[in-house]
Amino acid sequence: MENETPLDMQHMLEQTLSSDLCYLMAVSYIVLANNQVTNRYIEREYDMPVHAWSALYAIVTYPGLRAKDIQHLFPRPQNTISRVVALLERRGLVHQIVSDQDGRAKSLLPTSAGITLLNEIKEKALERQDEMFGVLNDEERRTFLNLCRKIAAGQRLCHSEAMRTS
Amino acid sequence: MENETPLDMQHMLEQTLSSDLCYLMAVSYIVLANNQVTNRYIEREYDMPVHAWSALYAIVTYPGLRAKDIQHLFPRPQNTISRVVALLERRGLVHQIVSDQDGRAKSLLPTSAGITLLNEIKEKALERQDEMFGVLNDEERRTFLNLCRKIAAGQRLCHSEAMRTS
DNA sequence: GCAAAATACATCCATATGGATCAGAAATTC
DNA sequence: GAATTTCTGATCCATATGGATGTATTTTGC
Numbered sequence: 001m002e003n004e005t006p007l008d009m010q011h012m013l014e015q016t017l018s019s020d021l022c023y024l025m026a027v028s029y030i031v032l033a034n035n036q037v038t039n040r041y042i043e044r045e046y047d048m049p050v051h052a053w054s055a056l057y058a059i060v061t062y063p064g065l066r067a068k069d070i071q072h073l074f075p076r077p078q079n080t081i082s083r084v085v086a087l088l089e090r091r092g093l094v095h096q097i098v099s100d101q102d103g104r105a106k107s108l109l110p111t112s113a114g115i116t117l118l119n120e121i122k123e124k125a126l127e128r129q130d131e132m133f134g135v136l137n138d139e140e141r142r143t144f145l146n147l148c149r150k151i152a153a154g155q156r157l158c159h160s161e162a163m164r165t166s
Numbered sequence: 167m168e169n170e171t172p173l174d175m176q177h178m179l180e181q182t183l184s185s186d187l188c189y190l191m192a193v194s195y196i197v198l199a200n201n202q203v204t205n206r207y208i209e210r211e212y213d214m215p216v217h218a219w220s221a222l223y224a225i226v227t228y229p230g231l232r233a234k235d236i237q238h239l240f241p242r243p244q245n246t247i248s249r250v251v252a253l254l255e256r257r258g259l260v261h262q263i264v265s266d267q268d269g270r271a272k273s274l275l276p277t278s279a280g281i282t283l284l285n286e287i288k289e290k291a292l293e294r295q296d297e298m299f300g301v302l303n304d305e306e307r308r309t310f311l312n313l314c315r316k317i318a319a320g321q322r323l324c325h326s327e328a329m330r331t332s
Numbered sequence: 333g334c335a336a337a338a339t340a341c342a343t344c345c346a347t348a349t350g351g352a353t354c355a356g357a358a359a360t361t362c
Numbered sequence: 363g364a365a366t367t368t369c370t371g372a373t374c375c376a377t378a379t380g381g382a383t384g385t386a387t388t389t390t391g392c
Contacts, residue, residue: 026318027314036241069175122187125187132320132322147306147309147310148183162294
């Protein structure tokens, strides 16, 4: 077991998190690992894609927003959001009303069932968050969040120059 | 334009990054936003799913590893990795040799074409990384990376108690 | 005030994804 | 040393995904 590969799998991750691309790799690792856990859980327990609960979260938290607005919170392609909103409506979790200001737009509002379900999922998400970030103390958490906020506020995060697809 | 929604879309993100779930939301936002940019770029320029380059990265960096090992670096379902490795082989970027120690396992080795391609992509990824993390100064970056390392090292990241699917 | 451009959302279609299963090989058990 | 279990990787199939396009509405430009 110890002599074919000169690789120590235990240290492969640590090495990668010290390489040129350490920042990208670190964030990527955390999120891929979390997705494996969270996506599976939401899909099993609630029989919906993870992004359905993201959309539900947005609609419950900011009732009246348009599908378009959800993209500001959860950057996903437009059609993905369109579909999960349709799913949420089929399940009676939200309803859409055509905006009187703009006949193209639809205001999204949660039903009480939607609010109830979101609270249930949110509780689980909070537990999960505590689990993931439990390794950090309070100050470290604050620091981490502030750095994330800075990164999120960066203009180039959503509009890349390096990877422009022209 | 200003009177139907009481929502200021500019501040919706900031509010969300101050809510109960701020930590999860923050990381999620950064990664979704980056994925939109990076996935599209890799798919357009190289006509392969993003995870193909992750696998290529792993194989070039740690030649001789098994498909299984890639999962330690890039936590994805096993069949996803199996497929992208098959893709990389079809394209002549890697080749697999059955391990002489273990007839089930295959050692993965990059071809020179694979190494060349990876270097090309890595260069772009570095540019992208600079773009994303350019909003942080050197010390902030170090801090951010250390906190990511701690989170990544957490036992519960990959093996959740809160969201166990059993 | 009317044609052209832009915008919001839905739908189409080809591809990606992931859980489940399968095949083959090794390790373990008795 | 045969049977059982465990492990690695491939494949199947139903569903998710996202770019492109379509439809309806609003905004812009002249």
